[in-house]
Amino acid sequence: MQSSFINAIIKMLSGKSNQQESNDIDNKLAEEFNRTDWPNKYGDPDDIQQRLIHKIEEHLNAENSLQPHLIKRIFNNKAFIKIAATVIIFLFIGLHIFKHEAQQFVNNIIHSNSSNPIVGLSTNFNDSINIAEMEVGQTYSSDYFSIKKIDKQHFNYQPGSTSLNKLIIKIATGNNQAYTINLEDGSQVTLNSNSEITFPSHFEADKREVKAAGELYFVVAKRSHQPFTVSAKDIIAEVKGTSFVFNTNSKTNKPFIALVEGSLEMKAKDEKILLKPGEKGVLESKKLQVDPFDEEQILAFTNNLFLFQDEPISHILQDIASWYDMELEMKGTGWEDIRFTIRISKENSIAQVIDILELTNDIEVNIKERRLIVRKR
The missing domain is CATH 3.55.50.30 (Phage tail protein beta-alpha-beta fold)
Structure with missing residues (x-):
């Protein structure tokens, strides 16, 4: 790519190009985007494109230096996709002035999953929100999801108006924290300290799947056509509408599921059991067994x-x-x-x-x- 065209791109993004120059650049970038090959090492092309779009859109929303008319033009013309193309072009043509910045930007997007636990709300697209510091009544929102703090320990989650494939939400508590989260389907989950729940930004039409770790109490909205599944490393709970405690953080290293109301199928590897209210399924020595439990004690953390x-x-x-x-x-x-x-x-x-x-x-x-x-x- 010629340096004159690079200068033209910078001129456009600075809001100093005329309409014809902007249109020429838009068209050129669209052509480059459509014929750019994605190296296999970066993973699925559709996934990476979604991540690029999401991150660039975030930056545009947050960038105060962009002029209002330029922001409007960028979004109306879907040019944020073409800016992603610019990053990709800079990355692959080897321009020294842009190479480091482009490589770092793409790496940050592609490798956004962190092995370090993040307390609060985070996503696989590198969002991170310390919901503990939100004021009661405050809402964090984007095009893809919103979360509102109802009271000190209670939050309401809703998907946004724009669907983003493969966007995963994680909410985690630290020491001295316990949260109750209203999910999009009307279900409610309470997390004890040092616990987490992971779920898609939108549930699919025929299933509701979440992952959990620690100690959580679920009150699941009844939907016979849309089963609700909670999974962890060793155990799985499948219900259609019920309430139960899901615990993978047992002091005795015996994960369990305690059913409070309704019915529940518990699975562990090739074994499964059907629990009744008042029964606790425990995984011990790789085998499932059923024990009684004290409801007041097992729900104490929710109070x-x-x-x-x-x-x-x-x-x-x-x-x-x-x-x-x-x-x-x-x-x-x-x-x-x-x-x-x-x-x-x-x-x-x-x-x-x-x-x-x-x-x-x-x-x-x-x-x-x-x-x-x-x-x-």
């Missing part, structure tokens, strides 16, 4: 409570330390013999929680920096 019934003190303290973002140090041995039944609001400060624990006269708890140090009395 912002710690509720332990005859639980080992080590499990209790680990949950408390995790919620308050602290490290746990248990001094001495013989802790397996100490078990507590206790009910504590998560609204309490860590100091208040320690006071309650020490009323048992079994343990002494001290705080040093971010460490919870526990000794037997």
